[in-house]
Amino acid sequence: MVTVAPPHPWVYALRLPHDPRAVRVARMTVRAALDGHGRRDALDVVELLTSELVTNAYLHTKGPASLRLTGLSDGRLRVGVWDSHPYVPAPFGGAGGDSVPPARPGAESGRGLLLVQQYADSWGGWSLGDGGLGRGAGKLLWFQVGGPAAQPPRR
Secondary structure, three states, X not given: OOOOOOOOOEEXXXXXXXXXXXXXXXXXXXXXXXXXXXXXXXXXXXXHHHHHHHHHHHHHOOOOEEEEEEEOOOOOEEEEEEEOOOOOOOOOOOOOXXXXXOOOOOOOOOOHHHHHHHHXXXXXXXXXXXXXXXXXXXXXXXXXXXXXXXXXXXX
């Protein structure tokens, strides 16, 4: 199947409650959007990596999360997941080493960010600060697939 990149970017945004079902809703949204835009070629990778970032947002925060899926005019797909905790794990923040350490044998978690690092063409993250007054502004983790390795999205 030949994929034709649209002349204009498209964006889907979804606010996710702190609920274990949010991961499934995020996967279904990604599947519907990519299928609707003829991007089944990227579906498996984008769905898996989105699921990992949304799962981490649920497991490591107490607040809502947001998902943003963008189809860029050059054929790349960008996924961003915002959550309410400002800590950016390595290597997404550029600190703490160049790679995610492998999970211990038999561990039930700890593989999600390694999957993002291995399957995405590029990735990154920003802390948005603590928000002041005890309210967390959170962080944004993102990845891109398809097309040439990309520059980080602009803040």
